[in-house]
Amino acid sequence: MVNEQNKTVLVTGGAGYIGSELVRILLQDNFRVVALDNLSFGGESLLSFWGNPAFTFIKGDIRNDDDLRAALKDVDYVCHLAAIVGEPPCKKYPELALEVNWNASVRLYELCEEAGVERFVFASTCSNYGKMAVANSLLDETAELNPISLYSETKVNFEKYLLSHTNSTITRTILRFSTVYGISPRPRFDLTVNEFTRDAALGKPLLIYGEHFWRPYCHVSDLARSVKIALTADKGKVNGEAFNVGDTAQNYTKKMLAAEIGREIPSLEVNYHPAVTDPRDYKVNCDKIRDVLGFKISKTVPNGIREIASLFREKVISEPMNARYGNV
Numbered sequence: 001m002v003n004e005q006n007k008t009v010l011v012t013g014g015a016g017y018i019g020s021e022l023v024r025i026l027l028q029d030n031f032r033v034v035a036l037d038n039l040s041f042g043g044e045s046l047l048s049f050w051g052n053p054a055f056t057f058i059k060g061d062i063r064n065d066d067d068l069r070a071a072l073k074d075v076d077y078v079c080h081l082a083a084i085v086g087e088p089p090c091k092k093y094p095e096l097a098l099e100v101n102w103n104a105s106v107r108l109y110e111l112c113e114e115a116g117v118e119r120f121v122f123a124s125t126c127s128n129y130g131k132m133a134v135a136n137s138l139l140d141e142t143a144e145l146n147p148i149s150l151y152s153e154t155k156v157n158f159e160k161y162l163l164s165h166t167n168s169t170i171t172r173t174i175l176r177f178s179t180v181y182g183i184s185p186r187p188r189f190d191l192t193v194n195e196f197t198r199d200a201a202l203g204k205p206l207l208i209y210g211e212h213f214w215r216p217y218c219h220v221s222d223l224a225r226s227v228k229i230a231l232t233a234d235k236g237k238v239n240g241e242a243f244n245v246g247d248t249a250q251n252y253t254k255k256m257l258a259a260e261i262g263r264e265i266p267s268l269e270v271n272y273h274p275a276v277t278d279p280r281d282y283k284v285n286c287d288k289i290r291d292v293l294g295f296k297i298s299k300t301v302p303n304g305i306r307e308i309a310s311l312f313r314e315k316v317i318s319e320p321m322n323a324r325y326g327n328v
């Protein structure tokens with residue numbers, strides 16, 4: 001059993017959408033937390049941790065050895081979330097994506113070995129499945145990975161790198177996150193559920209491409225909690241393992257999402273476009289993380305839609321279309 005009070009966790013990308021929620025959960029559970037982030041999207045997400053003696057922030061870049069060494073000092077566990085996230089930014093900045101998602105990730109792992117880190121959890125993605133070979137099948141962790149973008153290529157390559165380190169003393173765990181929704185200290189409104197609900201709440205009609213394409217969805221607080229569960233699980237259950245993170249019942253097509261949003265915002269107008277802009281189409285089975293680690297979601301897609309809709313109804317976000325809520 002892990003005694004949290006003795007453990008220090010490095011969260012790379014700790015100022016990000018999922019990272020800042022993870023920092024919050026780890027601090028709440030009495031870990032000491034070091035966050036390393038280059039603040040590509042600002043640092044306001046960290047304000048509520050500021051001054052907490054268990055929290056240290058290092059503004060730095062995972063491509064820089066000195067920053068990595070400083071961040072790894074006296075660290076027991078590493079959660080690696082820093083990345084160029086999603087296909088659009090990876091397509092726009094391919095060299096940067098390779099440097100951050102591949103080269104810097106490999107270097108981070110090498111330095112973790114030097115520093116004697118005990119556990120390493122990698123934030124991967126269900127995007128790695130790409131497109132289901134058989135329509136409507138459920139893909140579990142044994143399904144073939146089929147990366148169809150630079151983003152998922154970098155993620156798949158780093159997964160393989162981690163899994164190839166069978167003699168490493170570090171407990172290595174891969175978490176393949178579902179597409180995220182919900183509010184965290186760094187809100188993002190460029191992810192499907194959040195973006196559709198924001199636009200609907202602002203009275204904009206939705207224009208939906210690929211309405212029949214499936215994706216699994218998971219709330220940001222549940223995803224962040226899954227990282228903590230993986231960090232504290234018996235090593236034998238998580239070492240060298242990949243887990244899909246989410247819930248098998250939370251696979252939706254975009255058309256189904258629009259129907260859910262329409263239940264919350266009846267004035268919603270939806271238009272469908274026949275063009276396919278994103279060929280990814282995958283339904284995911286998330287039973288392994290439930291059965292092996294006891295992980296259960298606490299929120300569903302309809303809960304998330306209500307959460308986002310109320311945020312806009314109450315006008316809590318003053319500039320909802322501001323680019324800082326997106327990643328490109």
Ligand SMILES: NC(=O)c1ccc[n+]([C@@H]2O[C@H](COP(=O)([O-])OP(=O)(O)OC[C@H]3O[C@@H](n4cnc5c(N)ncnc54)[C@H](O)[C@@H]3O)[C@@H](O)[C@H]2O)c1
Pocket residue numbers: 012013014015016017018019036037038039040041060061062063080081082083084085086100123124125126176177178179180181186188191327
């Ligand atoms: N959001 C999703 O739907 C989703 C789904 C599956 C997997 N993931 C994975 O989860 C992780 C976190 O995603 P997110 O949605 O929180 O994204 P995010 O963009 O909000 O967070 C990433 C953070 O990494 C930081 N960062 C980027 N490059 C850096 C560098 N070179 N050095 C230091 N910091 C750097 C950014 O400043 C940002 O704060 C990523 O690894 C992503 O691939 C996200």
